[in-house]
Amino acid sequence: MYDLAFRNARVVDGTGNPWFWGDVGVEDGRIARIGDLSGAAARRTVDAGGMVLAPGFIDLHTHADFTLPVFPRAEAMVRQGVTTQLVGNCGFSPFPVFRERLELLRAYAAFVDVGLSWEWEDAAGYADHLERLPLACNVALQVGHGTVRVAVMGFEDRAPSPSELDAMRSHVARALEQGSFGLSSGLIYVPGSYANTEELVALAEVARRYGAFYSSHIRGEGDSLMNAVGEALEIGRRAGVPVQLSHHKAMGRQNWGRVGASLEMIERARGSGQDVLADQYPYTAGSTTLAAIMPKWAMQGGVETMLSRLADPNQRARIRAEIASPGPEALLSGAREFDPEAIMISRVPDGPSKGYEGRMLTEIAADRGEDPVDTALHLLESERGGVQMIIFAMSEEDVRRVMRHPAVAIASDGWTLSPSAGGKPHPRSYGTFARVLGRYVREDGVLGLEEAVRKMTSLPAQRLRCYDLGLIRPGCVADLVVFDPERISDLATFQDPHRYCAGVACVIVDGQVVIENEVDTGARAGRILRRGAT
Ligand SMILES: [Zn+2]
Incomplete structure (x- = not known):
């Protein structure tokens, strides 16, 4: 007896392979069987009615760590089919919290903070705090270099002393020991921008010891794009860690087209044996x-x-x-x-x-x-x-060129908002995944459906080294989404951003239904993922 069975689905399994007709049975939060389940009993059956059944989407780039404590359901994301998000990006994480510098930390994070209590000290404390909330989707943490630097050095524009560097190393080590997946940097933001390459290599070396990766909002995405990509690659090479280039793009009209050369740099690095990936949100505007x-x-x-x-x-x-x-x-x-x-x-x-x-x-x-x-x-x-x-500040042609590159994952750079958050946030929080599947796959044919799904599922799972996520395979975690490929669309716009997407029928996290007929069921299915645990 299955806990949950999907019938009549076009299965897009996350590998990039062409879809196939299949039934999928779920037991104890895992995919138990794929094939013809017509004779099998299930506690609950979802008739997909010919819609697509895909692995739940994994968003490698969000800042939801600053909004989940206030909006734990993350509806903007989950309604698109996002079942896991990687937070702590661009050097910002809500830990470590060093009491004497709390005011500096609050000011540092003011533009993403929607009212955190800051009652934790480290990654474990923050994770405990989140786990008490009714999370709908899974959360994977990263430790932010900027937050670590604020804790140890405040906003000092200088290199760290040996003892400060040691203190930063031990904050990073502690966060990674506590299950964080990566070390992120945001080198356009102070105090991250005060760090030189040596400092970042020294901290990324800590990440290597834990099998973690280095993600970066690089030092410049405009005139300095090439140097900045070069620095990120150098850090990865010298520290011996995988590199994740965040929200890849070229900003400013004079730099449009340069993503051709930056993607070539990524290819050359990969050709020489360096594990580097990028991610991207599907808009010509950024937000910061x-x-x-x-x-x-x-x-x-x-x-x-x-x-x-x-x-x-x-x-x-x-x-x-x-x-x-x-x-x-x-x-x-x-x-x-x-x-x-x-x-x-x-x-x-x-x-x-x-x-x-x-x-x-x-x-x-x-x-x-x-x-x-x-x-x-x-x-x-x-x-x-x-x-x-x-x-x-970006060109549509560049957006498409980056999107087509096989080493680029789809990620939102969003926050998990709910309409009650107010303001006019970038629509990417509500629209990223639906926009790729609607506009770029169905309408414009920039990507095939299976390739788009791969960039939202098994590719980001591979970066997290979570090999039982992002695929529809027996034994994998039952994080799943059912969507109508003919109807899926983003509705959020810059002037009207708090609009959920259309066309996502059903979202499953850990075998539990969190969205059914486009409505939040309230199921508390989200977990804090820990590096090395899955
Ligand atoms: Zn960023």
């Missing part, structure tokens, strides 16, 4: 903290110090000038071209500028009768740095 426009030096010491610099007329003038026209050196070290036409304000904490959510920076500036740089600085001041922006 508005503070990313600030010159690096102006962020030294943390947000409060940055605010006091803005209050000083001389320093403000210098900041203003450097944002308006960063020199070539600044651009090569990762600064962005400031293009106010490309920036939309997406989320503001409950402060005086709340009404600016969803509006372009140039429009706000016109209303206020000032230059967009001044508007941006005003927003950072009035909201104490906690402003999120969306930047329209």
